[in-house]
Amino acid sequence: MLVIVGASASGKTEIAKTLVNQYHYIKSITSTTRDKRVYEIDDIHYHFLSKEQFQHKLNQQAFVETNEYQDRMYGLQKDEIGPNKIIILDPNGCNALYRLYPNETCIVYIHSEKEIRQTRMLARGDDPYQISKRILEDDTIFNIKHLDKIHLIIDNHHQTILSIAQDIHAFYQRFTKGENL
Secondary structure (H helix, E strand, C coil): CCEEEEEECCCHHHHHHHHHHHHHCCCCCEEEEECCCCCCCCCCCCCEECCCHHHHHHHHCCEEEEEEEEEEEEEEHHHHHCEEEEEECCHHHHHHHHHHHHCCCCCEEEEHHHHHHHHHHHHHHHHHHHHHHHHHHHHEEEEEHCCCCCCCEECCCCCCCHHHHHHHHHHHHHHHCCCCC
């Protein structure tokens, strides 16, 4: 499994889309109780669940991991993991998955400067108050010190998304072959 972790608007979703389109990875779909954005589609971008639906799945132990972020629940369901899957997680989810599947989980951390992330969030129409709040929270939540393991760090400033995807794909191919990285 290829896990991508990074702060809000770091580029992880666009990188994942490129990996899916160019290299035929299968994107795992995270479940959430947050509201859909205008452009999002249920069961494509997320499994959008009510709080009651999420709790029901939680009671059935359907999740590998769950967490709360900005008063919303997020979780990765067990049926969304597997080989050649690409998964976007926060550090807690990443650590939970890595602890369960250390030899099968390749972790890529996407770094992007605050100013660039803020500009991206404004461009996609996020609320300015929420942007400020997320930037502050992300400084703590997505600090690399909170990750048990990182296999590759990508600086998303000077490369194209396609170039980053190529680098990640090449790295993951070596990882799956068991090469000493």
